Amino acid sequence: MKPEPENSGSEPKRGRPRALxxxxxxxxxxxxLGLALAEKLGGEIINADSMQVYSTLRVLTARPTxxxxxxxxxxxxxxxxxxxxxxxxxxxxxAIAKIEEIETRGGFPILVGGTGLYFKALTAGLSPMPPVPxxxxxxxxxxxxxxxxxxxxxxxxxxxxxxxRIGPADGQRIARALEIHRATGKPLTWWQGHTPExxxxxxxxxxxxxxxxxxxRARIDTRFDLMIGEGALExxxxxxxxxxxxxxxxxxxxxxxxxxxxxxxxKSLEEAISEAKTLTKQFAKRQSTWFRHQxxxxxxxSAQEMESQIQKIFSFIDDFGLTAPH
Numbered sequence: 001m002k003p004e005p006e007n008s009g010s011e012p013k014r015g016r017p018r019a020l021x022x023x024x025x026x027x028x029x030x031x032x033l034g035l036a037l038a039e040k041l042g043g044e045i046i047n048a049d050s051m052q053v054y055s056t057l058r059v060l061t062a063r064p065t066x067x068x069x070x071x072x073x074x075x076x077x078x079x080x081x082x083x084x085x086x087x088x089x090x091x092x093x094x095a096i097a098k099i100e101e102i103e104t105r106g107g108f109p110i111l112v113g114g115t116g117l118y119f120k121a122l123t124a125g126l127s128p129m130p131p132v133p134x135x136x137x138x139x140x141x142x143x144x145x146x147x148x149x150x151x152x153x154x155x156x157x158x159x160x161x162x163x164x165r166i167g168p169a170d171g172q173r174i175a176r177a178l179e180i181h182r183a184t185g186k187p188l189t190w191w192q193g194h195t196p197e198x199x200x201x202x203x204x205x206x207x208x209x210x211x212x213x214x215x216x217r218a219r220i221d222t223r224f225d226l227m228i229g230e231g232a233l234e235x236x237x238x239x240x241x242x243x244x245x246x247x248x249x250x251x252x253x254x255x256x257x258x259x260x261x262x263x264x265x266x267k268s269l270e271e272a273i274s275e276a277k278t279l280t281k282q283f284a285k286r287q288s289t290w291f292r293h294q295x296x297x298x299x300x301x302s303a304q305e306m307e308s309q310i311q312k313i314f315s316f317i318d319d320f321g322l323t324a325p326h
Contacts, residue, residue: 018202019109024209025287034112044073048113082250092121125196159187171247
């Protein structure tokens with residue numbers, strides 16, 4: 001009888017993971033890390049950043065360059081006009097479709113971005129929301145545009161819990177809560193009380209970049225200066241010429257309001273740049289806090305050096321026996 005092989009003590013390799021997810025605050029180096037991994041693993045990158053879905057502001061939203069996009073397939077970058085609103089649920093549905101498309105080719109999806117709610121919608125699910133008729137949506141948004149304060153007061157009467165979470169200046173979220181109530185007769189918080197279902201299941205490799213705060217702040221300053229030199233102001237000038245609703249997400253992208261104020265003659269360029277840098281640092285801090293509280297089970301990468309990040313990720317990848325296709 002043939003003897004059993006000795007136990008080496010090592011765990012058997014796991015099956016191939018379905019996707020690699022990389023989250024992190026703005027300017028933390030997510031795009032470069034995702035590209036490096038995609039090249040090593042034969043992967044395809046899917047955008048998970050709420051501003052990079054829009055077709056304008058490539059420079060100001062730090063979208064991958066055209067040269068980077070040519071190195072490996074990139075998906076869901078610049079796919080929507082800035083006049084559109086992309087919800088987390090809508091993005092998650094687009095992302096699932098792309099993941100399944102990549103899987104049919106035998107590719108490996110790598111999702112990269114800084115919008116925590118996008119990742120949550122994909123991996124944990126969001127409370128189901130009913131469709132809102134277009135006439136209801138248009139009427140509510142016109143009311144909010146005319147008087148956001150009155151709209152917020154109306155929200156306090158029908159859904160005080162939602163109103164407490166939504167600031168009186170946040171016209172987009174006020175409108176969303178009001179239109180849900182008007183379309184269904186039930187408040188937003190009622191719908192949010194339903195147990196969500198994740199859209200993406202299976203083994204996932206999940207990492208959050210968590211670089212040192214001082215390093216990140218210095219990187220934000222340097223990157224914004226580079227953006228100005230690469231045409232960010234010209235991008236904002238072209239966007240301003242469209243005279244879109246200032247409550248649209250693309251109009252609130254980091255740097256847009258500040259640079260628009262400069263173009264309107266309300267601030268010097270130096271003042272606009274300084275303000276934009278400060279707001280970006282504040283946003284990065286909020287992102288990091290959100291990731292720490294909401295992504296507790298994700299692996300954290302605190303080193304800022306690319307090689308250290310890749311080595312740590314590869315130590316996890318090795319457990320799956322995942323290698324680049326030949």
